Amino acid sequence: MKTSYKIKALLISCLIIVSTLSLMQFYLVKATYQLKKEKYNDDLKIAAGKFYDVTHRKTKLSATIWANLQATIQLYIEGKVSRKDLLKAIMIKNDSVTRIANQYFSNISAKTPLLKNADYVERIDEVIIQVNGRNSILLARSGKPYIYFGHSAPKTDLLLLGGQSFSNSKWLVKIPPTNRLSLCKVFIFGSSYVNTSGWKRELFGQMASIFLLAVGLIVAVIILFYLMFSAIFRQKKIAEIQTDFANNITHELKTPLSSVSIIIKSLGKQEVQANPVLFNELLQSLSRQQIKIQQTVDSVLESATLTELKIEKTSINISTCLNEYAKSIFLDTHTLITDISPETFILRTHLPTLQNALNNLVENAVKYTPAGTTITLKAYSGDNYYIEVIDKGSGIAISQQTMIFNKFYRISEQNRHTVKGLGLGLYISKHAIEQLGGHLTLKSEPGSGSTFIIQLPIDENKGTSYRG
Known part of the structure; x- marks a missing residue:
């Protein structure tokens, strides 16, 4: 097999090795990433769950919020608050308790590494009023939920912790304009989430060393292959130059040496020795060939000792x-x-x-x-x-x-x-x-x-x- 074919085969083999190694590294990093993401979500749920229990025990957040919500809805049923101003009235009524809970979460999250890049969210997804057996939806699940704790976030960033529901016992209310007493009941459905919009930053921080190690390994292999091929091509070039030099110097020396051989044989002949003019011409030709050989040898020696x-x-x-x-x-x-x-x-x-x-x-x-x-x-x-x-x-x-x-x-x-x-x-x-x-x-x-x-x-x- 020719050298060029061997080099091509070696190059193709190296490309296959690098590609295979890259795919293996990709799948390993991807699998590690998925495992770490799942573990991160589980740990985040546990940390947020502890916060949920402590917060509600300390601040009685849900009970207060939902009681205020029920009272505001009763005002709405009685016609004292319009439907348009209902949520605004609820927000005003719950402002003090939500501020206390948010401050409490900030204090807890500052001490909990996992919660530093997360946001706890509680919201009401659906509110249904039942009057005399007829349902009226004040807040639909398909609509925008009422977030009373935390901040709004895309659904893809929300990690569900759990759902909550509340229904009060039936009570009689006066419904305008007749002020007739009617049987009323309120159904409230809510849920709690963790906003994981900062999970990428947290996870990438955990994966940085693994990712850098994988990339570093691939880069190291590529560099080694590059150095190997550079050395191969350099040696191939040197071999070509040496072969070329050997051919050139052989040609440069062979011609004058052949002439010298012919001249020496001619000088040994009696008829040449008997002719002084021809004899001198042959001697001059011999001198020229000697000078040519000397110049060739001097060039090679000069190139070898030039730096000295x-x-x-x-x-x-x-x-x-x-x-x-x-x-x-x-x-x-x-x-x-x-x-x-x-x-x-x-x-x-x-x-x-x-x-x-x-x-x-x-x-x-x-x-x-x-x-x-x-x-x-x-x-x-x-x-x-x-x-x-x-x-x-x-x-x-x-x-x-x-x-x-x-x-x-x-x-x-x-x-x-x-x-x-x-x-x-x-x-x-x-x-x-x-x-x-x-x-x-x-x-x-x-x-x-x-x-x-x-x-x-x-x-x-x-x-x-x-x-x-």
């Missing part, structure tokens, strides 16, 4: 040095254009290290731009001193720009490298500029060429640079 190099900066006229450097470069297939200003600029740096970086950048521009195009060497001063190597090649994709300075990295074209090289030039240049205290960056777009920018520091406070 120590440089000593000196003050130089960077403008003059760059102009002289440009004159020393001979390009067979390209034209070098210079744009260096100002004419005199003293900078503290290490010229051989800077020239080494420039050599790699110019060589890179020659390799990756069509023959006959121009390469520009531009320099100018600002907050720092800038040196730019500008080419008119095909440009570099944004996705590749962060990696081209990596060791042995080369931009591939469908796994085929059309340009020779080891992928060390830009890596060496970047580290060389960093040793000078500067930065090497890239500006490029596909189809618009590339600009490599060397940024060298100017320390005017210490007098290490001079502009003339």
